[in-house]
Amino acid sequence: MKRIVPPHGGKLNPRLLAGDELRESYRKAETLPQVRMNSKEVSDLIMLAMGAFSPLDGFMTQEDYLGVVRDMEMKDGTLWPIPITLSISSEESQGLKEGQQVALVNDESGEIVGSMTIQEKYTYDRQAEALEVFRTDDSAHPGVERLQTQGEVYLGGLVVAFSEGKYPEVFPEFARPAETRKMFEERGWSTVAAFQTRNPMHRSHEYLTKIALEVSDGVFIHPIVGKLKPGDIPADVRMKCYRVMLENYFPKERIVLKVYPMEMRYGGPKEAILHAIIRQNFGCSHMIIGRDHAGVGKYYGAFDAQHIFDELKPGALHIEPLKLDWTFWCYKCGGMASLKTCPHEREDRCLISGTQLRKMLSAGEKPPAEFSRPEILDILIDYYKTRSQPE
Numbered sequence: 270m271k272r273i274v275p276p277h278g279g280k281l282n283p284r285l286l287a288g289d290e291l292r293e294s295y296r297k298a299e300t301l302p303q304v305r306m307n308s309k310e311v312s313d314l315i316m317l318a319m320g321a322f323s324p325l326d327g328f329m330t331q332e333d334y335l336g337v338v339r340d341m342e343m344k345d346g347t348l349w350p351i352p353i354t355l356s357i358s359s360e361e362s363q364g365l366k367e368g369q370q371v372a373l374v375n376d377e378s379g380e381i382v383g384s385m386t387i388q389e390k391y392t393y394d395r396q397a398e399a400l401e402v403f404r405t406d407d408s409a410h411p412g413v414e415r416l417q418t419q420g421e422v423y424l425g426g427l428v429v430a431f432s433e434g435k436y437p438e439v440f441p442e443f444a445r446p447a448e449t450r451k452m453f454e455e456r457g458w459s460t461v462a463a464f465q466t467r468n469p470m471h472r473s474h475e476y477l478t479k480i481a482l483e484v485s486d487g488v489f490i491h492p493i494v495g496k497l498k499p500g501d502i503p504a505d506v507r508m509k510c511y512r513v514m515l516e517n518y519f520p521k522e523r524i525v526l527k528v529y530p531m532e533m534r535y536g537g538p539k540e541a542i543l544h545a546i547i548r549q550n551f552g553c554s555h556m557i558i559g560r561d562h563a564g565v566g567k568y569y570g571a572f573d574a575q576h577i578f579d580e581l582k583p584g585a586l587h588i589e590p591l592k593l594d595w596t597f598w599c600y601k602c603g604g605m606a607s608l609k610t611c612p613h614e615r616e617d618r619c620l621i622s623g624t625q626l627r628k629m630l631s632a633g634e635k636p637p638a639e640f641s642r643p644e645i646l647d648i649l650i651d652y653y654k655t656r657s658q659p660e
């Protein structure tokens with residue numbers, strides 16, 4: 270019998286405590302010095318809590334950090350493309366020493382969300398990290414901007430988490446890797462294709478996932494619901510779109526919709542690798558990588574996020590990319606098509622840019638059904654209506 274892919278690094282490593290262990294550690298953490306975390310760091314801690322960042326067991330120490338930034342490799346040789354770090358200011362760092370235990374606090378809510386044993390504190394080179402990870406040091410890039418405004422010192426070490434924040438409560442589709450693996454197993458799936466998304470699903474996205482579904486046991490639709498950059502459609506609106514799409518246009522028994530709380534880095538190719546590692550942990554054998562995956566602006570070539578998978582060492586990942594091109598409705602083909610399958614001209618295709626789409630929806634105007642399902646457009650028009658009303 271074919272089996273589900275193994276987790277990255279061989280074993281899931283969830284860091285969430287429960288029961289007596291949780292109560293004791295929490296009580297102890299209330300007495301510890303506090304380190305405040307920004308929203309990205311909190312969501313990374315939750316990813317660690319869930320086991321979604323397996324095999325990581327905490328924030329990276331210097332040797333792992335440098336290996337990841339320079340060669341996408343931790344010191345034991347495990348593939349990892351983007352450093353998972355905890356930053357503090359140099360003033361704060363002066364009061365902390367290696368070997369010490371600290372409480373991890375969500376800076377927005379003031380809540381103690383975990384604790385950490387500081388194994389190392391170290392300074393790092395922001396510009397080098399930006400250039401290696403994002404391939405640019407332009408502060409107009411949202412990932413670079415965040416890097417440039419965070420603390421100058423990293424704390425590395427083992428963490429435990431006390432909660433998964435608001436996510437399990439806010440999203441009925443919240444699920445941990447151990448749970449989706451079990452679901453896939455129960456359904457008898459071994460080939461599962463993941464679809465990462467931070468946008469509402471239009472016909473092109475529907476088509477991508479259906480191409481994947483044609484060649485897999487099932488498809489895992491896995492929207493990111495951590496904080497996004499301004500201008501992106503909020504998670505609750507997108508969730509309505511996904512639910513209505515699945516309800517009306519997908520066979521229920523072959524699709525799983527779940528969410529994860531990470532924040533986008535907008536890191537293009539390197540983020541595509543991170544997305545793949547996470548999906549392998551959730552039990553997926555394949556991952557859809559379309560044009561400009563996880564990109565922003567014009568920082569990455571359209572297919573950089575596909576090519577980077579060809580540069581990995583053999584065996585570094587078990588999950589495989591499904592490399593797909595740009596898709597659209599073609600009036601001459603009379604159906605969905607891609608640049609690989611359609612021989613016609615630009616004007617034969619139903620093409621609407623993101624900017625055009627926002628304009629139409631804000632004006633309450635419905636793009637054609639060949640571009641997006643009417644149920645989805647209704648939700649989006651509603652959203653733009655409430656957004657444009659002054660509070």
Ligand SMILES: [Zn+2]
Nearest residue numbers: 599602611613
């Ligand atoms: Zn065509």
